[in-house]
Structure formats: structure tokens, C-alpha cells
Amino acid sequence: MQEGSIAVNEMVTVSCGALIVIGTILTIKESDPFRKLISLGIMIGGVMPFIVDRGLLDVAIAVALIAPLSTLFTLMICGRGEP
Amino acid sequence: MNPEFILGAFLLLAGTVAAAFPRPRTYLNRLINLEISSWGLLLLMLSYNEALALLTFGGVSALTVYIFVRVLQKKEAAG
Amino acid sequence: MTPQEAAVMVCAAIAVYAAIRVALEPDTLRKLPFLNVLSFAITGVIALVLPHPLGIVAAAAYFVGSTLESNAIASTYAGGLDRRE
Numbered sequence: 001m002q003e004g005s006i007a008v009n010e011m012v013t014v015s016c017g018a019l020i021v022i023g024t025i026l027t028i029k030e031s032d033p034f035r036k037l038i039s040l041g042i043m044i045g046g047v048m049p050f051i052v053d054r055g056l057l058d059v060a061i062a063v064a065l066i067a068p069l070s071t072l073f074t075l076m077i078c079g080r081g082e083p
Numbered sequence: 084m085n086p087e088f089i090l091g092a093f094l095l096l097a098g099t100v101a102a103a104f105p106r107p108r109t110y111l112n113r114l115i116n117l118e119i120s121s122w123g124l125l126l127l128m129l130s131y132n133e134a135l136a137l138l139t140f141g142g143v144s145a146l147t148v149y150i151f152v153r154v155l156q157k158k159e160a161a162g
Numbered sequence: 163m164t165p166q167e168a169a170v171m172v173c174a175a176i177a178v179y180a181a182i183r184v185a186l187e188p189d190t191l192r193k194l195p196f197l198n199v200l201s202f203a204i205t206g207v208i209a210l211v212l213p214h215p216l217g218i219v220a221a222a223a224y225f226v227g228s229t230l231e232s233n234a235i236a237s238t239y240a241g242g243l244d245r246r247e
Contacts, residue, residue, distance in 0.1 A: 026184075035193070038193050049207050052217065057212075068227040068234070
């Protein structure tokens with residue numbers, strides 16, 4: 001870790017890990033596609049601070065702008081079957 | 084053994100098992116469960132500080148989902 | 163504890179609370195405001211965890227993307243654009 005950056009304290013790491021675990025278990029257990037996508041949003045929110053914590057901010061910007069596109073592409077097929 | 088490695092391995096294993104045996108056996112559930120595994124691989128790449136691999140994989144991942152969605156739309160239209 | 167660390171801790175606690183509320187909510191449309199709360203809290207964590215001038219841009223990018231995703235899910239669930247008679 002480079003100098004001039006505060007080390008992320010343990011509580012943020014534990015909370016983002018808890019967010020990832022909650023989102024993963026919820027995504028696997030749900031059966032409705034919309035509920036699965038909402039749970040996937042929780043998981044993506046948990047992954048994002050780990051990328052920023054490493055100092056890879058350009059990667060964080062690119063991933064944060066590309067990740068909703070994946071959800072939008074999935075929603076294109078999601079709206080057809082559901083009345 | 085940093086927390087990124089442990090969480091990435093957990094996500095990769097859970098996403099692979101969930102994509103292999105989805106609960107309602109539809110293609111859409113399989114596609115959504117595949118994204119869990121994709122984010123696990125991204126977290127595992129982050130654990131080794133591979134910035135260029137992260138950028139390339141993040142860009143190609145959305146393209147892969149788009150191609151799968153087009154394939155499923157064609158399959159739905161064909162019946 | 164510096165005030166910055168205290169702010170990061172408050173944001174992380176709000177994020178975990180919003181995730182638990184989303185997990186325990188039975189109605190699908192009521193999940194979406196709590197998803198927005200979670201995205202605001204994660205934006206705060208991203209902006210505060212690394213004092214770097216590019217961190218603000220990353221936080222803004224995540225904010226825009228997450229709000230777009232949540233609104234797209236809500237719009238598709240509530241009927242979608244292709245509901246023309």
C-alpha cells in the first residue's frame with residue numbers, strides 16, 4: 001500500500017465481505033429473475049470497495065461504468081417472459 | 084491469504100455450482116448465476132494486482148453477456 | 163480515531179443494515195429503495211476510503227451506474243417500455 005493513504009480499517013473489510021456473502025447466498029436462493037438481479041446488485045456493491053482499496057482507481061471507474069450494462073443486457077431478455 | 088483471495092475463491096466455487104445446477108432450470112437463471120462466477124474471477128485477479136487483466140476482463144464480460152442474450156433471443160424466436 | 167474513519171464506519175454500518183433489510187423484504191418493489199440506500203452508502207465508502215483526487219470520480223461513476231441499474235430494474239418490473247397496445 002502506497003504512502004499517504006489511510007489503511008482501511010478492519011470493519012470496512014468485514015462489512016464488505018458480509019455484503020458479498022449476503023448477496024451471493026440471496027442470488028442463489030431466489031427464483032424470480034428480478035429478485036436475483038437485485039441481489040446481484042448487493043454483491044456488486046460489496047466487490048467495489050475492494051478494487052478502490054488496492055489503489056486501482058482507473059479499473060474501478062471502468063468496472064463501475066460497465067457493470068450496469070451487463071444488468072441492462074440481462075433485463076432485455078427478462079421483460080419478455082414476465083407478463 | 085488476503086481477504087480478496089478467500090472471497091474470490093468462495094464466489095468462484097459458489098457461482099460455478101449454482102450455474103451448473105440452477106434451481107428453476109431455465110437459461111436465464113443459468114446466465115444470472117454465471118455472473119457470480121465472473122465477479123469471483125475478477126476478485127481473484129484483483130488479489131494478484133493484475134490491473135491490465137482486470138480492465139480487459141471487465142470490458143469483455145459485458146460483451147459476453149450481450150452475445151448470450153442475443154443467442155437466447157434467437158432461440159426464443161425460433162421456438 | 164480520526165473523523166474520516168468514523169465517517170467510513172458509519173457508511174459501512176448503513177450498508178450492512180440496508181443489505182439485511184433488502185434480504186428480509188418479501189415484496190419485490192419495496193426492495194428497490196433499500197438498494198438505493200445501499201448504493202449511497204457504498205458511494206460514501208468509495209469516496210472516503212482513499213484520499214486521492216481520482217477517488218471522487220470513481221465514486222461518481224459508481225453512483226451513476228448503480229442508480230441507472232436500479233431504475234432500469236424498477237422500470238422493467240413495473241411494465242417496461244414495450245407495453246404499447
